Amino acid sequence: MATRYTRDHEWIRLDGDIAVVGITDYAQEQLGDIVYVELPEPGRKLEKGGEFCVVESVKAASEVFAPIAGEVTEANTALGDQPGAVNESPEGTGWLIKMRPANKADIDGLMDEAAYKAYLETI
Amino acid sequence: MTDAATDRLLETPLAALHRELGARMVPFAGYSMPVQFPTGIIAEHNQVRNAAGLFDVSHMGQAAITGPDHETTARALEALTPGDFVGLGRGRERYTLLLTENGGIIDDMMVTRPSEAAGDGTLMLVVNAARKEIDYADLRARLPGNVRLETMTERALLALQGPKAPAVLARHVPDLGEPAFMTARPAAFDGIPVHVFRSGYTGEDGFEISVAAERAEQVARALLAEPEVKPIGLGARDSLRLEAGLCLYGHDIDVTTTPVEADLLFAIPKRRREEGGFPGASHILRQINEGPPRKRVGLRLDGRVPAREGAAIKDAAGRHLGSVTSGGFGPTVGGPIAMGYVDAPHAEPGRAVTIEVRGKELPATIVPLPFVPHRYFRKTV
Numbered sequence: 001m002a003t004r005y006t007r008d009h010e011w012i013r014l015d016g017d018i019a020v021v022g023i024t025d026y027a028q029e030q031l032g033d034i035v036y037v038e039l040p041e042p043g044r045k046l047e048k049g050g051e052f053c054v055v056e057s058v059k060a061a062s063e064v065f066a067p068i069a070g071e072v073t074e075a076n077t078a079l080g081d082q083p084g085a086v087n088e089s090p091e092g093t094g095w096l097i098k099m100r101p102a103n104k105a106d107i108d109g110l111m112d113e114a115a116y117k118a119y120l121e122t123i
Numbered sequence: 124m125t126d127a128a129t130d131r132l133l134e135t136p137l138a139a140l141h142r143e144l145g146a147r148m149v150p151f152a153g154y155s156m157p158v159q160f161p162t163g164i165i166a167e168h169n170q171v172r173n174a175a176g177l178f179d180v181s182h183m184g185q186a187a188i189t190g191p192d193h194e195t196t197a198r199a200l201e202a203l204t205p206g207d208f209v210g211l212g213r214g215r216e217r218y219t220l221l222l223t224e225n226g227g228i229i230d231d232m233m234v235t236r237p238s239e240a241a242g243d244g245t246l247m248l249v250v251n252a253a254r255k256e257i258d259y260a261d262l263r264a265r266l267p268g269n270v271r272l273e274t275m276t277e278r279a280l281l282a283l284q285g286p287k288a289p290a291v292l293a294r295h296v297p298d299l300g301e302p303a304f305m306t307a308r309p310a311a312f313d314g315i316p317v318h319v320f321r322s323g324y325t326g327e328d329g330f331e332i333s334v335a336a337e338r339a340e341q342v343a344r345a346l347l348a349e350p351e352v353k354p355i356g357l358g359a360r361d362s363l364r365l366e367a368g369l370c371l372y373g374h375d376i377d378v379t380t381t382p383v384e385a386d387l388l389f390a391i392p393k394r395r396r397e398e399g400g401f402p403g404a405s406h407i408l409r410q411i412n413e414g415p416p417r418k419r420v421g422l423r424l425d426g427r428v429p430a431r432e433g434a435a436i437k438d439a440a441g442r443h444l445g446s447v448t449s450g451g452f453g454p455t456v457g458g459p460i461a462m463g464y465v466d467a468p469h470a471e472p473g474r475a476v477t478i479e480v481r482g483k484e485l486p487a488t489i490v491p492l493p494f495v496p497h498r499y500f501r502k503t504v
Contacts, residue, residue, distance in 0.1 A: 032158075032358065033165040035452040036427045036459075038481070054481065056429050058164040058452050059358050080427075087163075 003091065004067070004107050005116035011091055012067040014107055022095040023055065023064055023086065026120055031057040034086045039075035039096065046070055046099060048106065053096050055086065064096060068106035074098040135181035136279045136336040137343055144347075144354050151357055152252035154182040159356040167359035168454040171325055172495075175285035176355035177346050180324075184255030185278050185333060186248045188262065190270035193236070193243040199270040200246060203262070205382060205391040205401040206234065208246060214238030216305040216322055220382055220390055221250075221258060226403020226410075227378035228385065229261055230254040231370060235320060238308040247307075247318075249280065249331075251372045279339030284329030284363075286498065287351040292319070292330055295345055303502040304328075312342055321500060324360065326367025326493055328500045365460060366453045368421060368492030374432060375419060375448045375462055383410035384464065386419045386492075417445055418470040421492040422461040422478065424485055429459040430478040436465055437477050437484065444469050444476060455495045465489070 003013045009027035013020050028034065036056040046052050046066035053064040075097050079085060086094035101107065111119060132155040141148065146157030157179065159167065170176045190196035197208035206219035213236055221229040235247040250258045255274075262272045283292060293299045296310045296319065307320040318333040334342050346352050361371070370376045376385045381403065388411070395401060399408060424430055434447040450461030461478070469476070472491045477484035 033163045036429060038428065056452070058168075058362055058454070059158070061429070061431060083427075 002112060004110035004112060005119075006065070006067045006110055007119065008065045010064060010067050012107055012110065014101070014104060017100060017104075018073055018098050019068070019070070019101050019104075019107065020095050021067060021097050021099060023090055024116070025090050028087050028090045028094070031055060031060075031062055032087075033058050034083045037076075037079040037083050037086060037096065039077070039079065040072050042072050042074055044072045046072060056083075066099075067110060068099075069102040070099040071102075072097050072099050133182075135179055136339040137179045137181065140340055140343055141179065141354070146354070146356060149357070152182055154252060156182060157354070157356040159358045160354050162353070164356070164358035164362060165454045167353065167355045168362050170353045171285045171327060171355055171359065171363055172455055173285070174351045174353075175283060175287040175291050175329070175349075176359070177343060177352050178282040178284065178355050178360055179279075179343070180282050180331070181279040181336075181339065182252035183280055184248070184250040184252065184258065185275040185280060186250065186255075186259065186262075187245050187273050187275065188248065188266060188270055189245040189273065190267075191244055196244050196246055196270050199266050200234065201395070201401065203265055203402060204234075205395045205404075205407065207392040207394055208234060208236070210394070211236045211246075213240070213242070214306050214308050216307050216320055218390055220376075220387065221261065222382075222402040222407075223378055224402050226381045226406040228372075228376045228380055228382065229378060230258045231372055231376060231387075232258070233320070233322060235307045238306075253373060275333075277336050278333050279336045281332045281334065281339065281343060281346070282323055282325075282329065283332065283346055283352070284323045284325040284327050284355075285351075286328060288327075288329040289500070291346065291349045291351050294349065295342075301500070301502065304499040313345055315342060317342065324367075324369055325363040326369070326495055326497045326499075327363070328498055361449075362451060362454055365449050365451060365462065366455055366493065366495040367497060368462070368494060370419075370462075371449055380419075380464075381407055381410060381415065383407055384415040384417055384419065414467055416467055417464045418467050419448070419462060419464055420470050420472075421490045421494060422447065422450070422463055422476070422487045423456075423490045423494070424459040424461065424478060424487040426485065427458060428480055428483075428485055430461045430480050430485065430487070434461075434463075435479040436463055436487075437479065438469060439475065439477070441477075441484075447478060453494055460494050461487075462492070
């Protein structure tokens with residue numbers, strides 16, 4: 001399934017019953033060099049728009065918000081040693097969490113790539 | 124950041140060059156300034172530690188105070204600061220503090236006596252961008268009538284910092300020689316009149332170069348054309364100065380902190396401690412003799428989580444000791460570092476504390492400053 005995007009610059013991609021979530025290339029570029037990622041524990045329940053992760057760059061700490069409601073199934077613990085992966089590959093090895101959506105259809109309500117690109121043009 | 128707010132920002136003479144170099148511009152102290160260039164803050168930080176970097180610090184305030192002779196001007200400045208300026212030699216530069224009547228810090232600044240006899244009676248000042256209007260109003264109000272303040276708004280200020288800075292600058296200032304740290308003199312940079320100060324805000328050797336605004340880009344381009352030099356933004360300027368244990372006004376020092384609490388006693392030489400005669404002297408001298416109630420310290424956090432400004436510092440029993448005033452990731456240290464104030468009995472290096480970040484108590488240790496040893500050029504005579 002295609003990747004969807006939020007106005008807060010998260011991406012989400014469904015793979016079977018599990019969705020992978022991260023921050024967009026635009027977000028990592030705005031944050032700059034990422035030095036620490038505080039990830040949630042598996043099992044944590046997420047509300048749509050609720051903070052689930054903090055990404056620390058050299059300059060500042062930034063919250064990351066859940067694109068949809070669901071439950072965390074896995075956190076990308078490899079970021080503990082390699083937080084820079086979020087800069088280098090935000091939609092690849094720099095993913096943040098995997099989650100079980102409360103309702104998979106919620107993802108369809110988010111922006112597709114073309115809509116997100118159009119949105120970036122406005123900010 | 125709305126467009127309306129961006130429109131009101133001031134620009135330095137190098138704004139177009141920053142954009143050409145791909146800088147991300149952010150508002151800082153009323154100016155649109157480069158926070159980083161495309162390589163990013165950590166690469167810029169390491170560039171300055173390992174080779175050389177060029178900073179645009181033209182937003183800072185350059186000014187001069189001039190009276191009838193050196194002693195008159197020096198004594199006038201000594202009435203507002205705890206520094207020794209009567210004894211400042213020609214071409215010498217000092218760090219000092221503009222003080223309130225309570226001994227609080229209005230601003231920190233660099234003061235330079237011109238190197239030529241013809242400049243006697245003048246002291247050159249470089250003050251913080253965010254404080255310059257306050258400083259200038261304060262100086263105009265408190266300086267005696269025979270010492271006048273002149274602001275030099277038509278000048279740019281560049282900082283060339285890092286171990287390769289002397290070799291690079293010598294290619295453009297052939298008679299540079301080996302000036303000592305904290306000295307300054309006029310020079311010709313590829314024939315352009317400049318004023319060269321051997322000082323900086325990174326903990327590294329380097330220079331600050333004052334130049335007429337309309338020649339600044341020419342100087343900057345000449346330096347950036349050197350293989351050892353890359354442009355550096357405010358982000359790396361902050362991480363470099365934090366590792367060097369240097370205060371950032373409005374964060375680590377302000378009108379509520381005294382020089383004693385801020386551990387800036389080097390800025391109060393012996394004669395001034397004996398004679399007093401600066402604003403807040405009775406309070407400050409009492410703090411020197413009896414100890415301050417709180418003190419600025421360095422903090423090294425275990426783990427990787429950075430602690431930011433405002434985070435609470437506590438002892439093992441959870442008692443509040445103070446708070447973080449600057450904090451982040453130190454690229455050279457390779458981990459999170461911070462500065463903050465703690466109650467004086469808890470300020471000695473080696474003490475274990477915790478810092479509260481997002482509801483968690485992170486273990487940290489009070490450590491001596493700087494985090495990274497200064498590598499200023501010291502002339503051995």
